Amino acid sequence: MIEIDGVSKVFGSGVQAFTALDNVSVTIRENEFFTLLGPSGCGKTTLLRTIAGFNAPTNGAVRLDGQDLVSLPPYKRPVNTVFQNYALFPHMTVAENIGFGLEMLNRPKAEISSTVDQMLDLVQMTAMAGRRTSEISGGQQQRVALARALAPRPKVLLLDEPLSALDYKLRKGMQVELKRLQNETGITFVFVTHDQEEALSMSDRIAVMNHAQILQVGSPHEIYEHPSERFVAEFIGETNFLIGTVTQADETQGSVALDAGGNIVARLPQGEGGMGQVTVAVRPEQATFCAPDSGEATVSGTVSNVVYLGTDTHFHLTLDDGNPFALRLQNTPDNSVQQKVGDRIGIAIAPGVAQVLKD
Amino acid sequence: MADRGFDVQKQRGFTTIALACFVLLYTPIVLLVMYSFNVGTSIAIWEGFSWRWYVSAWENEQVKVAALRSLYLAVVASFVATSAAVLAALATTRRPAYRGQTVVFAIINQPLMVPEIVTAVALLIFFALIKSFTGYTGGAFLFVAHSAFCIPFAYMPIRARLQGMDLTLEQAAADLYGTPLRVFRKVTLPLLWPGILAGAMLAFVISLDDVVITEFVKAAGQDTLPTYMLGQLRRSVTPEVNAISTVLLAISVTMVVIYFILSQRKN
Numbered sequence: 324m325i326e327i328d329g330v331s332k333v334f335g336s337g338v339q340a341f342t343a344l345d346n347v348s349v350t351i352r353e354n355e356f357f358t359l360l361g362p363s364g365c366g367k368t369t370l371l372r373t374i375a376g377f378n379a380p381t382n383g384a385v386r387l388d389g390q391d392l393v394s395l396p397p398y399k400r401p402v403n404t405v406f407q408n409y410a411l412f413p414h415m416t417v418a419e420n421i422g423f424g425l426e427m428l429n430r431p432k433a434e435i436s437s438t439v440d441q442m443l444d445l446v447q448m449t450a451m452a453g454r455r456t457s458e459i460s461g462g463q464q465q466r467v468a469l470a471r472a473l474a475p476r477p478k479v480l481l482l483d484e485p486l487s488a489l490d491y492k493l494r495k496g497m498q499v500e501l502k503r504l505q506n507e508t509g510i511t512f513v514f515v516t517h518d519q520e521e522a523l524s525m526s527d528r529i530a531v532m533n534h535a536q537i538l539q540v541g542s543p544h545e546i547y548e549h550p551s552e553r554f555v556a557e558f559i560g561e562t563n564f565l566i567g568t569v570t571q572a573d574e575t576q577g578s579v580a581l582d583a584g585g586n587i588v589a590r591l592p593q594g595e596g597g598m599g600q601v602t603v604a605v606r607p608e609q610a611t612f613c614a615p616d617s618g619e620a621t622v623s624g625t626v627s628n629v630v631y632l633g634t635d636t637h638f639h640l641t642l643d644d645g646n647p648f649a650l651r652l653q654n655t656p657d658n659s660v661q662q663k664v665g666d667r668i669g670i671a672i673a674p675g676v677a678q679v680l681k682d
Numbered sequence: 683m684a685d686r687g688f689d690v691q692k693q694r695g696f697t698t699i700a701l702a703c704f705v706l707l708y709t710p711i712v713l714l715v716m717y718s719f720n721v722g723t724s725i726a727i728w729e730g731f732s733w734r735w736y737v738s739a740w741e742n743e744q745v746k747v748a749a750l751r752s753l754y755l756a757v758v759a760s761f762v763a764t765s766a767a768v769l770a771a772l773a774t775t776r777r778p779a780y781r782g783q784t785v786v787f788a789i790i791n792q793p794l795m796v797p798e799i800v801t802a803v804a805l806l807i808f809f810a811l812i813k814s815f816t817g818y819t820g821g822a823f824l825f826v827a828h829s830a831f832c833i834p835f836a837y838m839p840i841r842a843r844l845q846g847m848d849l850t851l852e853q854a855a856a857d858l859y860g861t862p863l864r865v866f867r868k869v870t871l872p873l874l875w876p877g878i879l880a881g882a883m884l885a886f887v888i889s890l891d892d893v894v895i896t897e898f899v900k901a902a903g904q905d906t907l908p909t910y911m912l913g914q915l916r917r918s919v920t921p922e923v924n925a926i927s928t929v930l931l932a933i934s935v936t937m938v939v940i941y942f943i944l945s946q947r948k949n
Contacts, residue, residue: 377853397856398865410854414872423868424858475859 325351325374325479325511330383332369343369344380345535351479351513352528356505358514360522361532362558367515370532371481374513375404387478398427403472404481408488409464411456417467418443418452424475442470445504462493469501473508482514486521498525519559523547531555548606551592552681556604563605563648565622569679576675579603583644585621588674592681605677607637607651612662613671620669624648626662636660640670711931718924725921735925745926748910751821752890755906759828760836760885766829767836767881768874775844791834801831802898809899819901827899828889835888836881839941843877844870876944883941887934 332344343366351357359367372378374385376397385392392400403424411420421442425435443449446466451459456467465485472480482501486494502525505512516522522529523543530540531554539551550556553564567579567587577591579601589603613619627647628639633654640648648670652660662668690696718736722729739745770790774783793801809823851873855865893908900909907930911923 375857377857397853398859398861402857404854404857406850406854408848408850410848410850412851412855412869423855423860427855427859427861427864427868471858 324353324388325513326384326386327351327370327374328384328386330370330373330380330385332366332373332378333381342535344373346383347535347537348383349530349537349540351511354509354511356502356512356514356525356527358516358522358526358529359532360516360519360529360558362517365532366535367517367532368483371404371483371513371515374479375402375481376400401478402481403475403477403479404483405468405472405485407483407485409468409485411464411467411471413456415456416452417448417454417456417459420456420467421470421474423471428475438474442474445473445507446470446500462489462497465489465493465497466500469504473504473510476508477510479511479513482512484515484517486516487518494521501525523559531558533558549590549678550604550680553602553604556678556680561607561649561651563607563610564680565603565605565646565677566600567603568600577679579679581622583622583642583646585623587621587672587677589677589679590675591679602680603677604680605672607649608635608653609676610648610650610670610672611652612650613669615667615669617669619671621672622648623667623669626664626666626668629660629662629664631660638662640668642670714924715928715931717921718928720921720924723920725919725924735921736929738920739922739925739929742922744905744910745907745922748905748907749926751904752907755824755828756886756889758825759832759889760882762825762829763832763885763889764836764840764878764882766833767840767885768878770833770837771841771844775841790837793831793834798831798894802895805895806898821901821904823899823901824896824904824906827895828892831892831895832885832889836885839880839884840874840877843874843880847873880941880944883937883944887937890930891934 327347327349330344330347331342334341334343345366347366347370359370361367369378373380374392376392376395380393387401392402412423415423418439422435422439425438430438439452440449443452446469448463448466448470451463451467456464459467465488468485486497486501489497498521501512501514514522514525523546526543528540528542529546530537531546532538533554539546539555541549546555547559550559550562556562556564565579565581565583565587567581569577569591570580570586571578572591575590576588579587579589581587581603587603610621615623622642624640624642626638627641630637630639631654635651635653638650638652640650642648650670717725717728719731719733720727720729721732721734774787774790805823805827809827812823813819847870851869852865855869856862860868891908892906893912896906897909897912900906905913907926911926914923
């Protein structure tokens with residue numbers, strides 16, 4: 324279990340000071356695939372490097388299973404990193420790279436060679452053991468970097484955008500492989516990425532970061548279906564934002580009178596049962612078509628564009644108040660798209676599906 | 683490539699100027715090498731091919747002593763200078779930026795900028811002072827002087843190599859439980875080798891070739907090959923000097939070629 328407790332990091336000083344982490348607190352559980360997700364410059368890599376020990380926090384504490392990490396140099400932390408550029412040692416073979424950590428730990432030769440063999444097998448690189456790292460492909464280098472970081476059996480594996488240099492197909496393959504490795508080894512993975520799809524598909528939990536802060540921590544489902552604020556909703560997937568006023572609220576849900584007309588029953592953010600003007604987030608696949616201006620319709624509008632995408636069809640709609648709305652319908656073999664550009668349609672949103680955002 | 687705005691090769695007179703430069707640079711060297719094989723005693727009139735001056739130089743006891751002293755000096759000086767340069771390069775590249783960094787860098791490289799004659803006179807005075815206090819007049823002064831002025835030459839390629847090195851390699855080694863000393867031994871040093879060899883070779887050639895500082899610092903009977911040749915020129919000049927120069931040239935060219943191969947090679 325890693326506890327990040329009120330960690331701040333300021334680079335430089337005076338007018339040039341840059342806050343990379345602003346009082347960040349989060350707890351990463353044992354054996355968890357935990358992802359730090361955010362745009363570049365949000366502080367996710369700084370947080371990872373703080374856990375690894377490559378930079379000292381300006382404030383706050385980092386603890387691993389209750390033990391303070393901040394006072395330990397990188398080589399005394401039971402934590403290994405997979406670097407973005409892999410950082411394989413060019414003067415060593417694949418096998419020597421993988422055995423490096425164990426060699427530094429002064430493990431007996433026999434143990435090193437058997438662990439290296441095991442790791443080579445785990446990442447399916449046995450045939451390449453004697454090659455130089457410059458003689459293997461990018462995807463293979465990636466696997467060697469993983470094996471090298473896993474070989475000393477760290478308590479935590481840190482991964483700094485390790486898939487960003489791979490092409491699409493290899494990346495998809497490695498996503499599955501990483502998840503498999505995490506399951507097989509039972510090691511806690513802390514994964515940094517700016518790719519929301521990658522984060523959703525691999526993680527047990529995701530922390531969404533922006534401007535040196537963690538905005539929301541939750542399972543992929545929670546993050547996607549119930550974003551806490553506008554940035555999270557916008558950063559992950561496509562979202563429609565509807566402005567309205569809360570007219571009635573209980574613990575979890577509230578009724579919102581939308582500016583575009585109609586009423587919607589939406590989930591309220593935790594802790595704040597805010598009344599007054601709010602923003603409601605609706606995912607494109609959370610809405611369906613119905614007859615316009617009927618009792619079923621939450622809002623109404625016209626179809627301005629239809630895009631067929633194989634698995635589903637995207638509709639770009641213009642609401643009666645002039646705002647755009649995106650709607651996505653899954654295609655089935657027997658249905659054919661009825662709605663055409665210019666048609667007037669109603670949009671139905673089931674109660675309790677949409678999310679009222681904080682702020 | 684076709685639309686390059688300025689192409690120096692297309693400027694008028696480019697070929698002429700380039701050829702003139704090469705002719706000026708290499709004609710004397712070609713002549714020097716050529717006359718080292720002259721049968722006669724003249725360094726200006728060609729009388730036929732012979733190895734006699736190489737044999738004569740080889741059998742000249744003074745040449746042998748001076749050549750051995752030069753080699754010994756160059757080996758020791760390049761070793762000391764390279765060791766110091768490695769430490770200096772580590773200290774100027776492997777730590778966060780600090781105030782006065784540029785000053786330190788300039789001080790290390792200063793010997794390249796100061797006219798050699800100034801260094802020579804300064805050393806002469808400084809060593810004379812030490813001699814008068816200690817009474818020691820042995821050969822150590824030459825070794826100290828050569829080691830010192832070779833440092834910046836060794837420093838440059840080593841520092842360039844350290845700066846070009848991917849820092850995440852050392853971080854990865856530290857992350858994999860390598861203590862700072864073991865990271866240096868297992869990762870930094872092996873990757874630095876080409877730079878160290880290049881620096882040592884430059885220092886070696888510079889020391890082997892030095893006249894000005896050696897002439898001022900050496901005591902009587904401490905001639906190196908270049909100062910011996912300078913002394914010979916004052917008396918009678920025979921193609922023996924050409925022969926010695928040609929051998930030195932061959933050594934230097936070999937060194938420079940190795941230096942280029944090493945500095946071109948990546949990892």
